[in-house]
Amino acid sequence: MVEGNPEFTVEFEDSDYIFDPDRFDVTLSIIAKLYNTVITSDILDADVEWTRYSEDAEGHPRTASDNAWALRRAGAGKSIRLTAEDCDFNGYIPKKIRFTATVTLRDGQGEVVGTESANFEY
Numbered sequence: 517m518v519e520g521n522p523e524f525t526v527e528f529e530d531s532d533y534i535f536d537p538d539r540f541d542v543t544l545s546i547i548a549k550l551y552n553t554v555i556t557s558d559i560l561d562a563d564v565e566w567t568r569y570s571e572d573a574e575g576h577p578r579t580a581s582d583n584a585w586a587l588r589r590a591g592a593g594k595s596i597r598l599t600a601e602d603c604d605f606n607g608y609i610p611k612k613i614r615f616t617a618t619v620t621l622r623d624g625q626g627e628v629v630g631t632e633s634a635n636f637e638y
Contacts, residue, residue, distance in 0.1 A: 522551055524629075526546055526633060528546060528575045529546070541598070541600075544598065544636055546594050546617050546619060559621070560622070563621075564617055566592050566616070568616070570613040573608040585602065586606045612638070613638050618632075618633045628634055
């Protein structure tokens with residue numbers, strides 16, 4: 517590992533998507549890198565936590581809905597398929613909706629050596 521970026525980074529694989537609430541269907545898959553080397557296969561599914569932050573039509577956080585969503589989607593692993601049901605439209609399009617994957621990197625002994633996040637937002 518003489519060359520490359522020593523930072524642990526996480527991003528989504530091909531997350532270019534035009535938001536269409538009538539046909540919302542997108543799969544987010546993480547790509548984890550260390551020293552510019554893809555190490556996604558070394559990340560345990562249990563070390564990926566998915567969360568959602570959203571706001572109602574007036575811009576107020578929908579904390580209860582977001583927490584309920586996170587509980588339903590716990591254990592999703594390194595990839596998650598999102599549909600309109602994951603947005604909780606409730607008759608309106610949320611002012612903001614952001615899905616986040618927080619990934620923990622462990623060393624060979626199982627100790628945490630880094631945590632990074634990737635966001636997908638509308």
